[in-house]
Amino acid sequence: MPDFDYDLFVIGGGSGGVRAARVAAGEAGAKVALAEEDRYGGTCVIRGCVPKKLMVFASEYADVPGMARAYGWDIGDGAFDWSKFRGKLEDELDRLEGVYRGLLKGSGVDMFDARATVSGPHEVTLSTGETKSAKHILVATGGRPIRPDLPGAECGIVSDDIFHLDALPKSILIIGGGYIACEFACILNGLGVEVTQYYRGAQILRGFDDEARGLIADEMREAGIDLHTGINIVEARPASEAEDAESMSAPVQARQIGGSTGHPTDAGPIWIKATNGKTKVFDTVLFATGRAPNTKDMGLEEVGVKLGRQGQIEVDAYSQTAVPSIYAIGDVTNRVNLTPVAIREGMAFVETVFKGNKTPVDHELIPSAVFTQPEMGTVGMTEEEAERQEPIETYCTSFRPMQSAFAGRTKRVLMKLIVSAESRKVLGCHIVAPNAAEMIQLAGVAIKMGATKEDFDRTVAVHPTMSEEIVTMRNPVRTA
Incomplete structure (x- = not known):
């Protein structure tokens, strides 16, 4: 039996990876290491569920003064201060990242703030140049938002960038009809942004109940969101480069937008051309057109791990890949891309591999x-x-x-x-x-x-x- 540096090496410090690492170490007594190249907490805590829900809360207060007056309160309308909110938001995310680091440290997990790639069935190579061996490797690298393949897509932003805006735009075009697009349409509308949304399909929220999504679409329009279905854009460019930009919109002060996506832009207002031939200028364009698993340049296929058409890691019911020593959980497998599911998959992995209780993942009837x-x-x-x-x-x-x-x-x-x-x-x-x-x-x-x-x-x-x-x-x- 060969000696390994670790019983388990986890790649990815999101909710699923952290849960698996600390339970394997703290409850099963395994020697565990975890590598994270960005911030601990992953998509959910740093650039997804948590900051988004806090923005939902903030946006819902827009309706409070009017409701209060209807109930007899003498109360005036207020104004939303994005810079104040964003400062508190960043403080909260810093606190939560500290909690995640503390949980790992308290469980005895070795942490590496580095990018990790798989260099063998039992070997991980870090961007610092170190190589570590492990009896088991768990890939929990999550997913990332992607831009559509069209001219000028780099001019817009993706969902990760929303939380890094220096100022809210006056107007925004949101491309997409999934839950991320619709959630941010409602959030930004509530915060006072003029929101237009284009979706190429016949109705938003594809895959959800038809009657339910129809009501949501109606309510979004009633709330003032300019929602259009059956339409997409074919081109985007900085408005300053558009031939007829002067006749369309007055110039707006450019903003530096930079998130974790590596696509900062200083484009200012953006000119777009839609599939119906119409053109328009918006302060910002948000592409909410899908996500992809984070498997690029990780060395997975080279060691025998099979990837699907979208780049997802293919696993069995126990989250095991084609390489017996390598497992994967969470969005990187593109099964059910929800944070609680990633956590459940991490727990099932620990039960199976470290506690001797073979536990398949249950993906049925997930609220x-x-x-x-x-x-x-x-x-x-x-x-x-x-x-x-x-x-x-x-x-x-x-x-x-x-x-x-x-x-x-x-x-x-x-x-x-x-x-x-x-x-x-x-x-x-x-x-x-x-x-x-x-x-x-x-x-x-x-x-x-x-x-x-x-x-x-x-x-x-x-x-x-x-x-x-x-x-x-x-x-x-x-x-x-």
Whole structure:
């Protein structure tokens, strides 16, 4: 048996990699090292879930003064101070990174602030020139936002860059219709930016329930977002280089934009040409057109690890690659790209490899949320997926909730259950409403346990709440 420097070497200091490293070291007694080339905490903590959710909170306060006045409060409108918010945001991210480093140190994990590549089935080479050996290697390098292949794409920014803006733009064009595009459209709209969104598909949020995403699209437009579907752009360039820029827009002060993507730009206002032939100038263009696994130039294929068409690491049910000593978890595998899933995969890896308890990863019935305004919470099948599988009943209601109706607002919410006609199990639950993410977490427990529609019906409603509709819908609106 050869001697190794470590029992486990983890490449990547995001949520999944850190959890696997500290549990393997702290609970299983393994000798563990971890390498991270950027900041500890990964996409979620540094440039994803956490800063985005804090921006969601900030943007939602825009509606508070008006709502308060409707309820009798004598309160005036305020102004949002981006520089003040960004300073507090950066302090919070620094604190969280310190927490992650502290957790690793407290578990006895050796940390290397360096880029690591795989140079053998049991060997890792660091950008510092060091080479380390390990019985097991775990790749948890996550993913990154990508730009579309079109002229001038380098003029725009990607989601990582949003958190590094020196100032909010007056206007922005967001390209894309996925959850990242829609979330930032709502955030920036709430912060006072003039938001235009182009999506090439027929409806935003592809893959989510049709009825739910339709309501979100309606509410986004009602909130003032200039949302266009069936349209894309074919070209972008600095407005100063466009022949007719002077007739389109007055010049705007250029801003230096620099994030972790390595694509800083000082383009100032950006001229775009759309697929419908129209041209326009925006202060900023955000490309939210997809993400790719971080596997480039890592030496993986050279040692026998198989990569998929999108560059993702191919793994089995136990996160093991084609090389028995190398495993991969999280977004780099492109299975279910959610932070809690990466953490679960890391825990399953430790159970399997270091605790002798062979544990496959469970990717069934994962609750998730889209932090648009209103939010969407979802678990299980969409109505469209379910009706292709078996006969179903659909229970659905959409209404104006008490809080907004009293204030004279037109905002609507949606509660929806998809039920198997044969087994009576609830196959899917979809909620579009304020705090939908909080509701779907608890609904997810019941659905994961196999609750039937009759189990929901037997549950007494909490009144008056929006969520009581989930247990009071008696008659299906559709059968298929």
